[in-house]
Amino acid sequence: MKHVRVNSDRLWESLMEMGKIGATEKGGVCRLALTDLDRVSRDLLTEWCEAEGCSREVDAMGNLFFRRPGKSNSEKAVGFGSHLDTQPTGGKFDGAYGVLAGLEVIRTLNDHGIETELPVELVVWTNEEGSRFPPAMIGSAVFAGAFDLAYGHSRSDLSGKTMGEELERIGYRGDAVPEDHEYAAFFEAHIEQGPILESIEKPIGVVTGVQGVNWYDVVVVGAETHAGPTPMDQRKDALRTSSMILRDLYRIAENSGFDARLTIGEHRIFPGSRNTVPSRVEFSIDMRHPDLQEFDRIDEEIQTAVLSFNDSTDLEVTVERIWRSPPIQFNSECISRVRNAARTCNFAFNEMVSGAGHDSVYISSVAPTSMIFIPCDDGVSHNELENTSPEFAGAGANVLLHSVLASTGNYAWPNLLTFSVSEMRSLTYCALLAKKTSSRWSLPKARCS
Amino acid sequence: MKHVRVNSDRLWESLMEMGKIGATEKGGVCRLALTDLDRVSRDLLTEWCEAEGCSREVDAMGNLFFRRPGKSNSEKAVGFGSHLDTQPTGGKFDGAYGVLAGLEVIRTLNDHGIETELPVELVVWTNEEGSRFPPAMIGSAVFAGAFDLAYGHSRSDLSGKTMGEELERIGYRGDAVPEDHEYAAFFEAHIEQGPILESIEKPIGVVTGVQGVNWYDVVVVGAETHAGPTPMDQRKDALRTSSMILRDLYRIAENSGFDARLTIGEHRIFPGSRNTVPSRVEFSIDMRHPDLQEFDRIDEEIQTAVLSFNDSTDLEVTVERIWRSPPIQFNSECISRVRNAARTCNFAFNEMVSGAGHDSVYISSVAPTSMIFIPCDDGVSHNELENTSPEFAGAGANVLLHSVLASTGNYAWPNLLTFSVSEMRSLTYCALLAKKTSSRWSLPKARCS
Numbered sequence: 012m013k014h015v016r017v018n019s020d021r022l023w024e025s026l027m028e029m030g031k032i033g034a035t036e037k038g039g040v041c042r043l044a045l046t047d048l049d050r051v052s053r054d055l056l057t058e059w060c061e062a063e064g065c066s067r068e069v070d071a072m073g074n075l076f077f078r079r080p081g082k083s084n085s086e087k088a089v090g091f092g093s094h095l096d097t098q099p100t101g102g103k104f105d106g107a108y109g110v111l112a113g114l115e116v117i118r119t120l121n122d123h124g125i126e127t128e129l130p131v132e133l134v135v136w137t138n139e140e141g142s143r144f145p146p147a148m149i150g151s152a153v154f155a156g157a158f159d160l161a162y163g164h165s166r167s168d169l170s171g172k173t174m175g176e177e178l179e180r181i182g183y184r185g186d187a188v189p190e191d192h193e194y195a196a197f198f199e200a201h202i203e204q205g206p207i208l209e210s211i212e213k214p215i216g217v218v219t220g221v222q223g224v225n226w227y228d229v230v231v232v233g234a235e236t237h238a239g240p241t242p243m244d245q246r247k248d249a250l251r252t253s254s255m256i257l258r259d260l261y262r263i264a265e266n267s268g269f270d271a272r273l274t275i276g277e278h279r280i281f282p283g284s285r286n287t288v289p290s291r292v293e294f295s296i297d298m299r300h301p302d303l304q305e306f307d308r309i310d311e312e313i314q315t316a317v318l319s320f321n322d323s324t325d326l327e328v329t330v331e332r333i334w335r336s337p338p339i340q341f342n343s344e345c346i347s348r349v350r351n352a353a354r355t356c357n358f359a360f361n362e363m364v365s366g367a368g369h370d371s372v373y374i375s376s377v378a379p380t381s382m383i384f385i386p387c388d389d390g391v392s393h394n395e396l397e398n399t400s401p402e403f404a405g406a407g408a409n410v411l412l413h414s415v416l417a418s419t420g421n422y423a424w425p426n427l428l429t430f431s432v433s434e435m436r437s438l439t440y441c442a443l444l445a446k447k448t449s450s451r452w453s454l455p456k457a458r459c460s
Numbered sequence: 461m462k463h464v465r466v467n468s469d470r471l472w473e474s475l476m477e478m479g480k481i482g483a484t485e486k487g488g489v490c491r492l493a494l495t496d497l498d499r500v501s502r503d504l505l506t507e508w509c510e511a512e513g514c515s516r517e518v519d520a521m522g523n524l525f526f527r528r529p530g531k532s533n534s535e536k537a538v539g540f541g542s543h544l545d546t547q548p549t550g551g552k553f554d555g556a557y558g559v560l561a562g563l564e565v566i567r568t569l570n571d572h573g574i575e576t577e578l579p580v581e582l583v584v585w586t587n588e589e590g591s592r593f594p595p596a597m598i599g600s601a602v603f604a605g606a607f608d609l610a611y612g613h614s615r616s617d618l619s620g621k622t623m624g625e626e627l628e629r630i631g632y633r634g635d636a637v638p639e640d641h642e643y644a645a646f647f648e649a650h651i652e653q654g655p656i657l658e659s660i661e662k663p664i665g666v667v668t669g670v671q672g673v674n675w676y677d678v679v680v681v682g683a684e685t686h687a688g689p690t691p692m693d694q695r696k697d698a699l700r701t702s703s704m705i706l707r708d709l710y711r712i713a714e715n716s717g718f719d720a721r722l723t724i725g726e727h728r729i730f731p732g733s734r735n736t737v738p739s740r741v742e743f744s745i746d747m748r749h750p751d752l753q754e755f756d757r758i759d760e761e762i763q764t765a766v767l768s769f770n771d772s773t774d775l776e777v778t779v780e781r782i783w784r785s786p787p788i789q790f791n792s793e794c795i796s797r798v799r800n801a802a803r804t805c806n807f808a809f810n811e812m813v814s815g816a817g818h819d820s821v822y823i824s825s826v827a828p829t830s831m832i833f834i835p836c837d838d839g840v841s842h843n844e845l846e847n848t849s850p851e852f853a854g855a856g857a858n859v860l861l862h863s864v865l866a867s868t869g870n871y872a873w874p875n876l877l878t879f880s881v882s883e884m885r886s887l888t889y890c891a892l893l894a895k896k897t898s899s900r901w902s903l904p905k906a907r908c909s
């Protein structure tokens with residue numbers, strides 16, 4: 012069983028085929044949730060899964076459940092999957108990779124005639140991106156009970172069309188209910204959407220949780236004056252003060268260790284005239300940390316730092332925390348299975364937290380859950396240039412396969428030293444590197460020996 | 461002659477009357493160059509000046525010359541004036557004050573039957589603001605030969621109408637030429653448009669020159685990444701780097717003494733999404749200094765400081781100086797006459813440079829020129845809330861009157877200690893304060909004794 016491996020080429024072909032639906036000129040994909048293109052991608056996946064003997068159920072949010080029966084079909088299934096919708100200028104891998112890695116797991120089980128103890132289900136969650144219908148991850152949120160169905164159905168796009176209407180229109184408003192799809196374990200494979208695996212040269216991320224995120228809005232109010240006559244020390248220059256605040260904020264992140272993230276992504280200045288001292292600056296803060304205690308400490312440090320400028324300057328500074336999503340810790344048993352699966356396949360791995368949100372955040376509240384990351388080029392995602400390699404895609408699918416097999420009760424851990432030398436050679440990271448053409452991934456020979 | 465004084469109430473009434481032409485709801489004025497409202501204001505001024513016995517000439521740029529003859533009419537005249545056009549949301553005093561203070565000088569000469577040795581001319585320069593037809597100060601620039609007439613006539617507004625067409629339309633395209641209007645001296649009274657006189661509590665600014673101005677465009681190019689996954693030390697955050705550049709730039713200004721000014725008035729960030737690390741920041745720099753050597757030193761320091769970030773970071777930083785206007789030094793004899801006029805009237809004064817540009821910058825290249833400032837509330841200008849007081853307006857007009865009288869040869873300097881005690885009492889700054897109702901201007905009694 013430990014020597015069973017997916018077919019990386021077949022997985023890559025499926026990714027390329029799926030990537031044609033909504034393909035953009037720059038090599039990306041635009042396949043917004045519940046558009047005709049989304050329907051075509053769902054239809055294609057259904058065709059593929061039915062060819063593998065899976066049955067399909069659709070729930071009221073359009074979430075899809077493709078079931079491969081096991082020996083004990085009254086037991087909870089082992090689930091895996093992700094999403095098929097994309098950003099407006101998205102790539103071929105964000106979401107689709109997790110879905111098609113799941114399909115490849117089913118195909119591999121069929122190839123080898125493996126009957127699992129528990130049934131398995133490949134799941135597609137509706138509208139993960141939230142690009143067309145905000146907020147993000149509505150399908151998994153309704154499934155997990157975080158949003159109710161009426162809320163999910165009433166979300167509307169910019170033209171006023173609701174998710175309920177669009178589900179009807181494309182024929183994907185079903186009648187399955189969450190109770191029909193309880194999971195003994197759930198796994199989601201995904202591209203990392205960050206540069207860490209690439210920079211440390213490891214093909215697998217064992218994802219232990221998801222960062223907490225706080226969003227803030229900061230406003231600095233000074234006074235507008237002519238750029239010429241007013242001496243520097245008589246100005247209430249909102250940009251000058253906000254630049255000092257920014258320095259303090261970046262320092263907080265720099266002093267809070269590797270896991271802390273701080274981004275000021277929106278920044279507006281008023282009146283925005285070349286020869287007028289700015290009277291008002293508005294900016295956002297996005298702060299992330301995976302550890303709850305540290306997350307809350309940094310939260311307090313940020314708010315204190317910003318507000319201190321009310322004392323140290325005669326400008327008016329306000330900060331409002333507009334969103335708080337505390338850190339998520341995935342199920343330790345599921346994490347352990349992913350870790351062991353990587354070891355089984357002899358892939359170097361990195362234990363890490365996800366910086367981005369995923370459907371698994373919601374699923375983890377109703378089922379033991381964890382995630383598997385693979386590298387993506389330059390860490391680029393939400394971008395038409397998003398890319399990975401057939402080797403990394405296959406590696407992640409192999410880890411998914413063995414995580415699933417460990418969860419369906421098909422074999423017991425740990426017995427990790429039984430693979431052959433040839434298997435070691437073929438599946439090590441260095442072997443993967445040798446196959447990848449990108450020079451970015453070429454390593455000094457010494458490190459591959 | 462030294463005891464001759466203007467009628468401050470009459471001047472204030474004229475300011476209020478002129479301020480009705482284009483009056484806005486918030487108490488300001490919108491009277492853009494060469495609109496029908498501009499025509500109405502020119503017609504009103506013409507009516508007032510002709511009532512005082514002045515003749516009028518109009519040149520090809522619509523500049524107006526109202527002449528009061530003297531004894532020696534073949535000699536160069538003494539000129540004074542400013543502009544009647546305003547910003548779109550301008551005030552009642554920027555420009556109009558200098559024109560109507562000039563009218564008040566003529567009325568006062570008539571009141572007292574003073575025949576000046578040289579003729580005097582009140583001048584209105586066309587399109588000082590440049591709000592409708594960029595650039596600013598076109599009328600005085602063409603008069604001084606800095607722009608040629610064809611250039612001036614071809615300047616167009618956003619709807620494509622040219623100054624030449626609009627001058628024809630409102631009936632103010634005349635045939636006078638600069639040679640007809642050479643000046644022995646030229647004076648411009650103006651509100652300060654800055655807070656210095658108010659903060660040091662002096663009613664008169666003796667303007668010795670105009671700051672040099674450099675404009676720069678700076679671009680910082682980093683890389684766009686997701687706010688979550690990318691560790692702080694692997695980011696190329698354009699805003700983080702630009703905030704460091706800003707701190708260095710503000711420090712340069714702070715370390716360059718009282719006269720240095722640095723304003724970052726435009727600042728744009730891309731892509732401007734809350735959860736995306738900014739890849740690009742563009743900002744402007746407006747740097748001013750009145751001393752040429754210091755002006756050039758700061759110029760070099762700014763460019764060096766910005767470019768140093770190409771070495772200290774792996775982002776790409778560029779700086780381009782897009783405009784350079786070196787400092788202007790007014791005529792020392794004219795400055796001296798303004799200073800002596802302020803002493804004659806017993807007004808406390810401050811020698812200062814103008815931070816803003818004025819028609820006098822161009823006129824100073826063809827005639828001995830200087831300027832007289834009066835305080836404006838909070839230093840606010842280019843704003844509908846722009847304000848000053850009848851007392852300050854009268855004070856500036858008195859200084860203008862005596863600067864003109866000194867230039868027309870009607871009396872010789874210096875003989876400054878001949879005014880009466882009652883005159884001292886009525887015209888000191890403290891007396892002015894006592895008449896002004898705004899609490900901002902109330903002083904501790906000790907300082908008025």
